[in-house]
Amino acid sequence: MDLLENIDDEGILTLTLNRPDRLNAFSPAMLDALTAALRRAATDPAITAVILTGAGRGFCAGGDVKAMASRPDDPLERRAAELRLRHHDIILGMRTCPKVIIGAINGPAFGAGLGLALACDLRIAAASARFGTAFANVGFSGDFGGSYHLTQLAGPAKARELYLLGEPVEAMEALRLGLVSKVVPDEMLAEEALALARRFARGPRVAYAYMKRNLFLAESAPLTEVLDAEAWAQARTGLTEDHREARIAFVEKRPPRFKGS
Numbered sequence: 001m002d003l004l005e006n007i008d009d010e011g012i013l014t015l016t017l018n019r020p021d022r023l024n025a026f027s028p029a030m031l032d033a034l035t036a037a038l039r040r041a042a043t044d045p046a047i048t049a050v051i052l053t054g055a056g057r058g059f060c061a062g063g064d065v066k067a068m069a070s071r072p073d074d075p076l077e078r079r080a081a082e083l084r085l086r087h088h089d090i091i092l093g094m095r096t097c098p099k100v101i102i103g104a105i106n107g108p109a110f111g112a113g114l115g116l117a118l119a120c121d122l123r124i125a126a127a128s129a130r131f132g133t134a135f136a137n138v139g140f141s142g143d144f145g146g147s148y149h150l151t152q153l154a155g156p157a158k159a160r161e162l163y164l165l166g167e168p169v170e171a172m173e174a175l176r177l178g179l180v181s182k183v184v185p186d187e188m189l190a191e192e193a194l195a196l197a198r199r200f201a202r203g204p205r206v207a208y209a210y211m212k213r214n215l216f217l218a219e220s221a222p223l224t225e226v227l228d229a230e231a232w233a234q235a236r237t238g239l240t241e242d243h244r245e246a247r248i249a250f251v252e253k254r255p256p257r258f259k260g261s
Contacts, residue, residue: 001018001029001033002017002018002019002027002029002030002033003015003016003017003018003029003030003033003034003037004016004018004055005037007046007047010048010198010201010202011046011047011048011049011201012047012048012049012050012051012194012197012198012201013037013041013047013049013050013051013099014050014051014053015034015037015050015051015052015053016053016054016055017030017034017052017053017054017055017059017060018030018055019055020054020055020056020057020058021056022061023054023056023057023058023060023061023107023108024054024055024056024058024059024060024061024113025060025061025062025063025113026060026062026063026112026113031087031090034090035089035090035093038050038090038093038094038097039093041097041099041101042093042096042097042098042099045260047099048099048200048201048205048260049099049100049101049102049197049198049200049201050097050099050100050101050102050197051101051102051104051193051194051197052101052102052103052104052116052120053103053104053105053106053189053190053193054106054107056107057106057107057108057128058106058107058108058109058113059103059105059106059107059108059109059113059117059129060108060109060110060112060113060116060117061108061110061111061113062110062111062112062113062114062115062134062144063111063112063138063140087112087143087144090116090119090144091115091116091119091144091145094116094119094120095119095212095216096212096213096216097212098205098208098209098212098213099200099205099208099209100121100122100197100200100208100212101119101120101121101122102120102121102122102123102124102193102196102197102200103116103117103120103122103123103124104124104126104189104190104192104193105117105123105124105125105126105129105131105171105180105189106126106128106129106186106189107126107128107129107130108129108130108131108132109129109130109131109132110130110131110132110133110134110168111132111133111134111135111138111140111142111144111146112143112144112146114131114132114133114134114144114146114150115142115143115144115145115146115149116144117131118145118146118149118150118153118179119144119145119149121212122181122196123179123180123181124180124181124182124183124184124189124192124193124196125171125174125175125180125182125183125184125189126171126183126184126185126186126189127171127172127183127184127185127186128171128186129171129174129180129183130168130169130170130171131168131169131171131174131179132162132166132167132168132169133146133150133162133163133166134166134168135163135166136163136164136165136166137166142163146163147159147163150162150163150179152219153177153178153179154177154178154179158177171183202258203258203260204237204240204242204243204246204256204258204260205242205258205260206236206237206240206242206260206261207237207240207242207243210233210236210237213229213233214226214229214230214233217229240261241259241261242256242258242259242260242261245257245258245259246258
């Protein structure tokens with residue numbers, strides 16, 4: 001199977017890209033499975049948080065260049081429609097999923113693999129991880145939302161540099177640029193990602209969902225629209241059992257015990 005799925009007893013879904021012999025380069029089966037898994041994560045109340053990682057020594061090398069060499073040249077309109085249908089669903093699914101998605105970047109994340117990593121809500125990188133756009137090396141312009149997210153995270157000047165020159169970035173430089181939240185020794189990556197996922201699994205999950213919605217909206221909407229969305233979401237989360245529990249816990253001077261409702 002090109003995508004492995006595991007749900008633990010706290011409802012944390014781990015998705016593992018599973019083509020280690022190709023540095024987890026995409027296959028049609030992997031992309032279809034990832035799309036379906038993200039849809040389930042968005043709608044299944046039993047899933048509390050998501051970890052996305054890669055098998056073996058890489059996170060994701062992006063498109064499978066070897067497979068591209070034998071692929072027939074489709075008409076432009078057909079190829080563009082295929083990219084919109086398959087690739088856009090994954091990135092938008094990640095950004096709009098109400099569950100927090102953590103990228104555990106265990107090795108190289110290049111091309112579309114970089115785009116996939118950047119679409120996660122938070123990213124923890126192993127010390128051996130490397131990041132790069134890589135599109136110029138194969139005569140592509142880029143996809144999977146990489147140009148958007150890299151501009152948002154690193155700024156337009158750095159995004160241009162990374163796309164046009166195509167030079168890779170080591171883990172500590174990615175941390176400095178804001179592409180990842182934390183860099184840890186390779187052997188600690190899985191443990192650190194799971195600890196972070198547990199924090200979200202045990203937290204106010206309804207509030208997290210509305211935080212994600214507000215932050216996504218804030219990337220493109222005017223202030224007035226964001227203020228309206230914040231007001232509605234604040235009123236909605238104020239009616240949750242988690243907010244009620246937090247109020248009681250504050251008075252009783254103890255940590256709240258959230259249930260995600």
